Amino acid sequence: MSPAWPTRARWRQLAPALLPALNLTLALALSAVVILVVGEHPLRALRLLATGAFGSAEALGYTLYYATNFVFTGLAVAVAFHAGLFNIGAEGQASIAGLGVALLCLGAGGWPTPLVVVAAILVAGAFGAGWAFVPAWLQARRGSHVVITTIMFNFIASAVMTHLLVNVLIKPGQQSPETREFDANTWLPQLHEVARGLGVDIGRSPLNLSALVALAAGALVWCYLWHTRWGYELRVLGHNEAAAVYGGIAPARVVIVAMSISGALAGLVSLNEVMGVQHRLLMNFAGGAGYVGIAVALMGRNHPAGIGLAAILFGALYQGGTELSFDMPALTRDMVVVIQGLIILVCGALEHALRRPLEALVGRAPAAERA
C-alpha cells in the first residue's frame, strides 16, 4: 500500500458519494449515445431536460410530485432488498392499493377530510401489503421464486383492474374506463393551496400532502431498518440466511413481513395519484413508478436519504422528459425508460466495474467503511 496522502484520504472519504455520481455520469453518457443515434443533440437535450424539471416553481413542483411516487416505490424495493428479496411487483401492488383507496373515497362522501386521509393511508397500505403477501407466502413456504411471482402478479393485477374498470366501476354513460370523480372532501390538499393560505405562492402543481407522507415513510423505514429488532432481523437475513437461522431468526416469517411492508409502501403511491391528483381511479395510474423504484433504490444505495435524492433525480427525468418530448418529438417519453434502464444497469449490476479504477485512484476504503 502506498502511503495515504492527505488529498487521497480526503477523496477516500468522499468515495461513497463519488461512486454513484460516477456511475450516473456513465449511464447518462450511454444515454447520450442513444440520443445521438436518434439524431438529436445530447447536450441540448440535457439542457431542455434540466430547464423542464427545475426551470420554474411549477416545474419544480411537478418534479417533486413525481418524486413522491418514486420515494414510495424506492423504499418498497429497498426494504425487500435488505431482506435479500427483489420485489418487482411494486407496480401491481400500487394499482391494487389504488383500487382500495378508490373504493374508500367513493364511499366516504360525507366524512371529514382528516379521517379520510388516515383511513386511506391504512387502506392503501393494507391492499398493497395484501397483494405482496401472496408471492411472499409462496416464496417463504413453497419456494417459488418471488421475482417471477411478483412479475406474474403485475400482469394479474393489470387484468383485474382492467376488468373492474371496464365492467364494474366505470362511470355509467362514459366511454373511457375510469370511475366517477370522488367528492371533494376526499381529495388530498394540494400544497400550493396550503401555501397560498399561508401567504406564499409556490406556483400551481399537483404536489400534494402525500409528499409529506413520503417524508414520514422514509423516516419510519430508517428507524425500522436500523433501530429496531425486526429491522435487524431483516437485514441479517438479507446478509446471510445461514447466520440468521443460527441466530434464531425464522426466515419464512421475516420474508413475509418484509414483503408485506414493501407492498404497503408501494401501495402508498395511490395516495399521490388517486387521491391527490386524479381524484378518480384510472387504468395504469401508477405509470411505471414500480419499475422506477428499482432504479431509485439502487441509485440511493437502499438508504432512505439516498432514495430521497434519487427520487428527485428520477422525478426530474420524468418531468423534464415530458417537456423534452414537446421540443424534440424524436425523444418520446420512452427515452426516460431507456435512461432508467441504463441507470439500473450501471448503478446496480455494474456497480463494481468503476469501483476498482476509483480505488486505484484514491485508495481502498477501510473494510469497516465499505460495508
Added chain:
Amino acid sequence: MSEAPLIAALLAAATVRGAAPLVLAALGGLFAERSGIVDIGLEGKMLASAFAAAATAAVTGSAWAGVAAGVAAAVALALAHGFACITHHGNQVVSGMALNITVSGLTAVLGNAWFQQGGQTPLLGGGGRFAPIQLPGASALAAVPGLGLLYREVVSGHNVLVYAAAAAVPVVAWLVARTRFGLRLRAVGESPGAVDTAGISVAGLRYRALVAGGVLCGLSGAYLSIAHNAAFIRDMSAGKGYLALAALIFGQWRPLPTLGACLLFAFADVAQTRLQGTPLPGVGVVPVQLVQALPYVLTVALLGGFVGRAVAPRAIGVPYVKER
C-alpha cells in the same frame, strides 16, 4: 360431431405455434441457467430480437437477414449481461431486469425515430416474413382418417422457425447430456470451483453458455415479429420471456420437461382465446380481461403448487470469484 376432431387438431396446431417461441427462449435460458447465470433477461432479449428482426426485414425485404439481425441483437445483450455478471460479478437479477427495462424503452424510441409509426415497424409482406411450409405428403395422406388430419393440420403447415424449435429440443438435450461442452456446462453451474481447479475457464464457459442462449433467444424473438406476426409491435413479447423462464423452472432445467411446460403454457393461452365469451358450466361467462390472465395465474399456481421446491443448479446466481 364430425367437427370435433378438426377443432381439436386446430387447437393442437395453435398450441404448437404458441409454444415455439417459448421453447426457443426457454432452451436459451437453459444454457445460461445451467451454467450458473440467472437469465431473467429472456424477456428483453426476445423483445430486442423481435425489433431488430422486423426492422431489418422491413428495410432489406429478407426474412433471413431479419433473423440474423435478431440473433445478433440477442447475443449482444447476452454479452452485456455477461460483462456485468461474469466479468464484474454484478447482481444477475438486477442486470437482467435493467436490460429488460432498457430494451422496452429503446425499441420504442428507435422504432419511433426510424419508422414514425408510434413505435411499430412497417408491415412485412412477401419475402420479409417466413411463410408456412407444406411438408411433402400432406395431400397424399389427406385421405387417411385421423392420421391425415393430424399430419396436415398439426405437423405440416408451420413456418421454418417452428421446426427449428422442434429440432432444438433434442439437439439441446444431446448437447447438455452427451457432449464434453454439456458436461462442463453442468459442472460449472453446480461447482465452478471444481471446474476452475480442473484448469477450465469458468468465465469462458459461462460466456459461451450465454452466447448459445442468445442465439436461441434471438430465434425466439424473430419468430414473434417476422413469422408469427408481420411487424414489430410495442412490448410485443408481453411477458413471454418470463413465462419461458417459469417453464424452464417448472421443467426442472431439463429440455424435455421444459418442452412439456411450454406446451402447457401455450395451451393455456390458446384456451384463454377460445374461452373468451364462452359460458362455463356453473360460472357463466368469465370476463375477457380475467380470462386473459389465465397463463399468468397458471404460472403462479404451477410454481407454487406442483413443483414444490425446484432444485436449481447449485451455483446459480452466485458470481464466481477466484480465490486470491
